[in-house]
Amino acid sequence: MVELTLDHPVERPSRWIAGLKRGGARLWVGAVLVAVLVLVALLAPLIAPHDPLEQDLMSAQLPPAWVSGGDSAYLLGTDSLGRCVLSRLIYSARTAVAVALIAASLAAVIGITLGLVAGSFGGWVDQVTSRLIDVWMAFPPVLLSIVLAAVIGAGLTSVIAAIVVVDWTRFARVVRAETMVQLQRDYASAARVIGLSRGGILRLEILPNLVPLVVTLLAVEMGIAILVEVILSFVGISVAGDTPTWGGMIAEGRQIAYQAPWIMALPIGCIISSVIGFNLFGDGLRLALDPVQRR
Amino acid sequence: MTAVLAVRDLHVAIYDRSHAINVLRGASLEVGTGEVRGLVGESGAGKSMLGRAVLGLLPANAVIGSGTVQFEGRDLIAMPEPERRNLLGRRIALIPQDPMTSLNPVKRVGSQIVALLRHHLALSKGDALERATELLVEVAIREPRRVLELYPHEISGGMRQRVLIAMAFACDPSLVIADEPTTALDVTVQRQVLQLVERLRQRHGAAILFVTHNLGVVAKICRTMTVLHAGRVLEEGETADVLTRPRHPYTRALLAATPRADRPAEALCPVPPALIESLWSEARRLDRQSAMAAP
Amino acid sequence: MRRGEFFRRFVLIPPTLFGVAAIVFVLLRVVPGDPIAMMIPPGASAADINRLRAFYGLDQPILHQFVAWFGQVLSGDFGRSISLHQNVFELVLARLPATLELALLATSIALALGLIVALVGIYLRGRHAEWLVDGGIGVLLAVPDFLWALILLLLFGVLIPWLPISGRIDPQIDVSFHSNFYLIESLLTGRIDVAAALLEHMILPALALALPFAALVARILKASLAEAEDQDYAQIARARGFSRPKILLREVFPNALIPTVALGGVQVTLLLGGTVLVERIFSYEGIGNMAIDAVINRDFPLIQGLVLTFAMLFIALNLAVDFVVTLLDPRLRHG
Numbered sequence: 033m034v035e036l037t038l039d040h041p042v043e044r045p046s047r048w049i050a051g052l053k054r055g056g057a058r059l060w061v062g063a064v065l066v067a068v069l070v071l072v073a074l075l076a077p078l079i080a081p082h083d084p085l086e087q088d089l090m091s092a093q094l095p096p097a098w099v100s101g102g103d104s105a106y107l108l109g110t111d112s113l114g115r116c117v118l119s120r121l122i123y124s125a126r127t128a129v130a131v132a133l134i135a136a137s138l139a140a141v142i143g144i145t146l147g148l149v150a151g152s153f154g155g156w157v158d159q160v161t162s163r164l165i166d167v168w169m170a171f172p173p174v175l176l177s178i179v180l181a182a183v184i185g186a187g188l189t190s191v192i193a194a195i196v197v198v199d200w201t202r203f204a205r206v207v208r209a210e211t212m213v214q215l216q217r218d219y220a221s222a223a224r225v226i227g228l229s230r231g232g233i234l235r236l237e238i239l240p241n242l243v244p245l246v247v248t249l250l251a252v253e254m255g256i257a258i259l260v261e262v263i264l265s266f267v268g269i270s271v272a273g274d275t276p277t278w279g280g281m282i283a284e285g286r287q288i289a290y291q292a293p294w295i296m297a298l299p300i301g302c303i304i305s306s307v308i309g310f311n312l313f314g315d316g317l318r319l320a321l322d323p324v325q326r327r
Numbered sequence: 328m329t330a331v332l333a334v335r336d337l338h339v340a341i342y343d344r345s346h347a348i349n350v351l352r353g354a355s356l357e358v359g360t361g362e363v364r365g366l367v368g369e370s371g372a373g374k375s376m377l378g379r380a381v382l383g384l385l386p387a388n389a390v391i392g393s394g395t396v397q398f399e400g401r402d403l404i405a406m407p408e409p410e411r412r413n414l415l416g417r418r419i420a421l422i423p424q425d426p427m428t429s430l431n432p433v434k435r436v437g438s439q440i441v442a443l444l445r446h447h448l449a450l451s452k453g454d455a456l457e458r459a460t461e462l463l464v465e466v467a468i469r470e471p472r473r474v475l476e477l478y479p480h481e482i483s484g485g486m487r488q489r490v491l492i493a494m495a496f497a498c499d500p501s502l503v504i505a506d507e508p509t510t511a512l513d514v515t516v517q518r519q520v521l522q523l524v525e526r527l528r529q530r531h532g533a534a535i536l537f538v539t540h541n542l543g544v545v546a547k548i549c550r551t552m553t554v555l556h557a558g559r560v561l562e563e564g565e566t567a568d569v570l571t572r573p574r575h576p577y578t579r580a581l582l583a584a585t586p587r588a589d590r591p592a593e594a595l596c597p598v599p600p601a602l603i604e605s606l607w608s609e610a611r612r613l614d615r616q617s618a619m620a621a622p
Numbered sequence: 623m624r625r626g627e628f629f630r631r632f633v634l635i636p637p638t639l640f641g642v643a644a645i646v647f648v649l650l651r652v653v654p655g656d657p658i659a660m661m662i663p664p665g666a667s668a669a670d671i672n673r674l675r676a677f678y679g680l681d682q683p684i685l686h687q688f689v690a691w692f693g694q695v696l697s698g699d700f701g702r703s704i705s706l707h708q709n710v711f712e713l714v715l716a717r718l719p720a721t722l723e724l725a726l727l728a729t730s731i732a733l734a735l736g737l738i739v740a741l742v743g744i745y746l747r748g749r750h751a752e753w754l755v756d757g758g759i760g761v762l763l764a765v766p767d768f769l770w771a772l773i774l775l776l777l778f779g780v781l782i783p784w785l786p787i788s789g790r791i792d793p794q795i796d797v798s799f800h801s802n803f804y805l806i807e808s809l810l811t812g813r814i815d816v817a818a819a820l821l822e823h824m825i826l827p828a829l830a831l832a833l834p835f836a837a838l839v840a841r842i843l844k845a846s847l848a849e850a851e852d853q854d855y856a857q858i859a860r861a862r863g864f865s866r867p868k869i870l871l872r873e874v875f876p877n878a879l880i881p882t883v884a885l886g887g888v889q890v891t892l893l894l895g896g897t898v899l900v901e902r903i904f905s906y907e908g909i910g911n912m913a914i915d916a917v918i919n920r921d922f923p924l925i926q927g928l929v930l931t932f933a934m935l936f937i938a939l940n941l942a943v944d945f946v947v948t949l950l951d952p953r954l955r956h957g
Binding site: 163166167171173174175178179180259263266267268269282286289290293296297300303304307308311 | 638641642645646649650761763764765766768769772773775776779780781787895896898899902903913914917918925928929932933
Binding site for chain 3: 421428433
């Protein structure tokens with residue numbers, strides 16, 4: 033008889049540490065960028081040197097402090113109405129984060145629910161949902177969100193609605209596909225044999241396996257939400273009134289691009305680092321949470 | 328008379344994150360002109376590695392520690408790359424293991440054979456096509472012209488293997504390395520393939536190194552054989568001798584474990600784990616010895 | 623794709639378009655925002671407003687409006703633009719070539735760039751420099767087309783004023799064109815000076831559209847090349863004495879093209895969708911730019927016509943991509 037037992041227990045490092053190591057540089061860099069963004073958004077009233085809405089027409093279109101003609105009171109210069117660019121950038125981060133969080137979560141909830149339903153029920157439910165997704169995806173996303181925001185009118189709600197309406201399909205498709213794959217796996221059949229109801233299977237077996245996927249999608253979605261918000265505010269149909277937004281600043285800056293290029297350039301930098309941050313974070317999370325690298 | 332292939336004291340190790348795994352431990356063998364030598368061993372014994380070392384196709388993380396591989400008296404290891412490429416496919420050929428994945432799926436059979444012929448023999452397109460047709464006739468493929476126009480997925484596995492054999496003998500090689508060519512086929516097709524290989528060998532006068540784990544195949548087609556385990560040669564000699572009067576306990580154990588028509592199934596006994604264990608400790612002892620001897 | 627499948631996809635186009643049309647139609651009318659109110663001059667009488675409303679059929683119930691509109695569409699009449707006072711069909715047709723030329727230029731640049739980067743990347747496989755290629759692709763992917771448009775505008779339009787940043791052609795150049803395909807026509811008739819002027823205006827927006835797509839193509843192609851290179855048939859080719867570059871180009875590349883076209887081809891629609899903002903940023907007179915104005919002005923007929931146009935282009939593109947994949951992969955061809 034061949035001896036089949038192990039001589040000594042196998043030591044395995046903690047799952048968390050293994051995950052963190054798998055995430056690699058992407059996870060850290062992404063996490064830092066996202067953290068900075070969130071902190072700036074949260075602490076805006078404390079760190080902004082000026083009131084973002086305060087106008088000082090005597091100091092209009094001042095360049096950043098280190099350029100000749102700049103004023104040290106306005107570190108990053110002022111716009112055409114003399115408003116502090118740095119403060120506006122900081123408060124815009126607030127809008128961006130708020131929109132990103134709410135919109136991404138809502139899109140996730142709707143998309144995941146529909147995806148789960150379609151994937152697990154199959155049959156005509158799946159057919160209808162898939163047709164719906166197909167039709168939805170035949171729309172040019174940018175155009176659709178602009179149409180929506182325009183007709184609903186300016187305001188936070190319309191921006192969020194636009195993002196959710198446009199991008200819930202991203203979650204739905206992936207979750208649907210993954211659900212179908214998981215349901216075909218042996219452990220799902222085994223669960224059915226034991227007598228678990230469909231809902232039970234979903235909750236106990238499928239959902240935990242979807243978590244890494246969903247978390248990654250969420251991070252990516254937040255990056256997308258920020259971009260959509262930028263687009264909408266650039267076109268002029270985002271949050272109401274003077275509320276500073278990066279997109280709005282870019283639109284203003286575009287008009288005076290030759291005279292005051294920094295007004296356009298600085299928000300672009302903020303947007304890029306935020307989006308890259310969310311992408312890297314999402315990528316790093318995917319690597320960290322997925323015990324078997326599927327890619 | 329120089330042997331076609333002379334492997335002497337070959338040491339190959341694979342490096343996996345600065346951790347070295349020895350796959351060949353001083354293996355030596357010789358194949359003379361027109362000789363058919365079988366190379367047997369269980370999976371992981373190092374058979375494929377030896378074949379790959381001869382072809383110069385070791386994986387990127389493999390290192391040849393010491394030893395020589397000589398083809399018709401020329402040193403293959405030290406040979407410059409372009410010279411070796413000249414030999415491969417022409418003077419040294421390979422019959423690969425899996426006919427299902429060894430042919431390019433998006434190119435027609437004919438175009439693959441013709442490409443080989445034109446590359447090594449500098450034939451015109453018309454001449455190459457003629458030669459390709461002759462080759463297919465040699466491997467007993469009916470309607471050769473039609474098959475040349477087909478894609479690999481349009482012909483059966485057995486036919487694909489015959490095409491691969493044809494391609495191996497296409498340029499009249501002096502050495503053919505057959506890497507378990509019958510493993511992926513069923514028994515009736517196996518016999519035909521073996522007969523084919525023997526016939527082609529006689530016509531083209533090639534020597535064959537037949538890598539397999541199937542002793543039955545070795546008995547049928549190989550005049551000499553070498554037994555490999557843990558990268559070491561345990562026994563070698565004329566097949567008839569080795570199979571009827573095995574000297575090494577491992578060879579004896581292999582024979583006892585091989586199903587035979589004239590022996591009841593109950594008489595089969597697996598290779599004793601103790602034997603395997605002792606062989607591995609011997610191998611590791613040799614590793615330590617050579618590690619200490621190294622500077 | 624088998625002929626049956628192709629036919630089925632073709633047959634599904636009208637219902638899909640119908641679905642798109644219906645959704646947009648209802649959406650526009652259900653949510654607040656009155657186009658009439660936006661275009662009347664101040665001091666117009668109530669009677670005028672009502673007359674206008676009736677003229678555009680906006681006083682009818684939604685279902686009536688939809689049936690009427692769809693009936694007109696089926697006979698080729700897309701209605702009249704509320705803000706521009708012209709036939710929608712003619713308006714769209716007039717600007718469509720500009721966008722198509724831009725998209726075509728952008729796609730060509732993207733494919734060429736993606737191909738080169740992928741080939742360089744696969745050549746450097748396993749070496750340290752490969753990280754550079756992967757990193758570069760990552761950066762390019764993270765920045766969307768409209769941001770590239772803004773960056774390029776700043777860099778090459780403002781800070782280093784090489785290129786113009788608005789319009790399709792210098793208004794001082796006066797050449798009469800037969801069609802609205804300015805670039806193609808000028809190239810075909812040998813007017814290189816005009817073509818050069820056109821390209822000056824097109825290169826920045828085309829580049830903005832091309833960069834993210836190029837990065838995507840490069841990433842997918844490089845991954846496919848790597849996967850194909852690891853396949854048995856490629857390894858065996860090395861045992862037959864072929865050199866690595868030759869194997870990459872002759873054996874591996876045709877195989878790697880298949881998943882690249884399949885996965886990347888779909889994304890061309892993203893490039894097309896990107897024209898909306900990029901044209902706006904560069905004040906380029908295509909249908910994307912028109913779409914934004916139409917929306918801001920609540921010009922229902924024009925919005926509907928443009929959305930349908932985009933939808934049709936998307937669907938046509940998807941079908942074309944699937945067709946190309948069938949051409950590339952012999953395993954898909956037989957029933």
